[in-house]
Amino acid sequence: MKSNDVGIIGYGSSAYEKGVSQPTFDYLADAAATCLDSAGICKSEIDGLALSSFMAPPDNAVTLSEYLGLELNWAHVFTAGGAGPVVSILEAVRAVESGAANCVLCVGGDGRTMADFRNMISRFTKAIGNYAAPLNFGGMNGFFAMVQRRHMHEYGTKREQLGRIAVDQRTNALKNPQALFKKPLSLDEYLNARIIADPFRLYDCPMPASGADAILVAPLDKARPGKGVRILSGHQRHNHLPGELSPIQGGWHSFREKLFDEAGLSHADLAFVQAYDDYPIMVSIQLEDLGFCKKGEVGQFLENNTMTFDGSFPLNTGGGQLSCAATAGGGGLIGTVEAVCQLRGEAGERQVANARTGLVSGFGMVSYGHGLSASAMILQKAGS
The missing domain is CATH 3.40.47.10 (Thiolase/Chalcone synthase)
Structure with a gap:
């Protein structure tokens, strides 16, 4: 393994819940903490953050960094729905390979009630909001x-x-x-x-839930042995x-x-x-x-x-x-x-x-x- 190889060195999740007991950022923070623990990395080593969340706006990766106490060189917000977190990880790898960041935390999740879910779906895109939602789709x-x-x-x-x-x-x-x-x-x-x-x-249908997951992207020589x-x-x-x-x-x-x-x-x-x-x-x-x-x-x-x-x-x-x-x-x-x-x-x-x-x-x-x-x-x- 080359020292400049980049990959995944940690992972983690918050607890999952059928309802919602805390704000979205709290679920994201819980997932981040378990992820860093699995990697054996201090949060001071993180200088990149990728966020995947529907409920976070108007907040974003930069305001999440404020909440988590992170100082960043690189920030990314997903744009592709459920395909976005995989894309975020790929972009995080490129950021570390290019030197734009040294260690990137990729987090995704939401805290939401059923009312939040219904509102999000009806406003998911302008096309849905303008042409499908009015027809009670x-x-x-x-x-x-x-x-x-x-x-x-x-x-x-x-x-x-x-x-x-x-x-x-x-x-x-x-x-x-x-x-x-x-x-x-x-x-x-x-x-x-x-x-x-x-x-x-x-x-056939997934039940809306609250919670978050996290992945840590960094040079593989930072990984724990065999991990x-x-x-x-x-x-x-x-x-x-x-x-x-x-x-x-x-x-x-x-x-x-x-x-x-x-x-x-x-x-x-x-x-x-x-x-x-x-x-x-x-x-x-x-x-x-x-x-x-x-x-x-x-x-x-x-x-x-x-x-x-x-x-x-x-x-x-x-x-x-x-x-x-x-x-x-x-x-x-x-x-x-x-x-x-x-x-x-x-x-x-x-x-x-x-x-x-x-x-x-x-x-x-x-x-x-x-x-x-x-x-x-x-x-x-x-x-x-």
């Missing part, structure tokens, strides 16, 4: 229900197949002490839950397929070959995948677009695999947003936190055997019927 559930209906119509994808994602992620969550969901979920319960936006039912994580490759794509409503292909398709080529790995080399899971259908589209199966064949892929941490295709091994916590600004970061935890061998009962490489993907910035942003990166345990 019912939030993102309605948008992505149409995506699922289209995928089912064009490829014969079945709810029984998609439900395997939700069921297996719940199994993973039961091994995660921080997960909000504590009861097993059966496929029958998934299939027969109350309708939210046909064909979506209750367990560094290298970023082998990473890419982003925005407004893929311009103008198309309810698309069943995302931006991952445009960069998947570069992603794996630059990492020097094949799909079979990965020990796990942490995919942005606002809905099982979007996880499925990511699996197709990233090349784990051909377009339209994800239903059979899900039937052929088990997505639990000890299964044939470990997926969202901490439970993801569907069964651990969906914290808005932290939603795109929870997968990276889980990935680093796995690669450091610190996942306890849900530890994936021989986890040395994994993929994290992000998705977000939904506008008028179109998820605009996709991101992904491939991680490896340093020294592997």
Whole structure:
């Protein structure tokens, strides 16, 4: 390992809550503290800060630095919704490599009530506020229900197949002490839950929660022995397929070959995948677009695999947003936190055997019927 290699040297999370008990900045501070503790780094060493939060504005990364008592050379605020935290980490790596910063804290999360959530969704973009909200569009559930209906119509994808994602992620969550969901979920319960936006039912949708996550980016020679994580490759794509409503292909398709080529790995080399899971259908589209199966064949892929941490295709091994916590600004970061935890061998009962490489993907910035942003990166345990 070269001394000037840059990667991830720490990770952490606040407690997750179904309601809200403190301001957003307090959740972010809690996550930052656990992250620094995992890295063994004092906060005085941090000179870069990347913030992913929907509830923070009009505050931003600079005002958060004031709250945390940090003096910065570099600051960044996400712009791509649930794809943004992965992008923030990639930008943090570039900042350290260029010398713009020495040690960057990437934090994401929100404290929000259901009223906060509804207000945020209705004002998410000008397009939604002006053209969808006045028609009582019912939030993102309605948008992505149409995506699922289209995928089912064009490829014969079945709810029984998609439900395997939700069921297996719940199994993973039961091994995660921080997960909000504590009861097993059966496929029958998934299939027969109350309708939210046909064909979506209750367990297709993540429950809004409060909390935060954090990642620390720095030269890998600052990592505790055996605890560094290298970023082998990473890419982003925005407004893929311009103008198309309810698309069943995302931006991952445009960069998947570069992603794996630059990492020097094949799909079979990965020990796990942490995919942005606002809905099982979007996880499925990511699996197709990233090349784990051909377009339209994800239903059979899900039937052929088990997505639990000890299964044939470990997926969202901490439970993801569907069964651990969906914290808005932290939603795109929870997968990276889980990935680093796995690669450091610190996942306890849900530890994936021989986890040395994994993929994290992000998705977000939904506008008028179109998820605009996709991101992904491939991680490896340093020294592997």
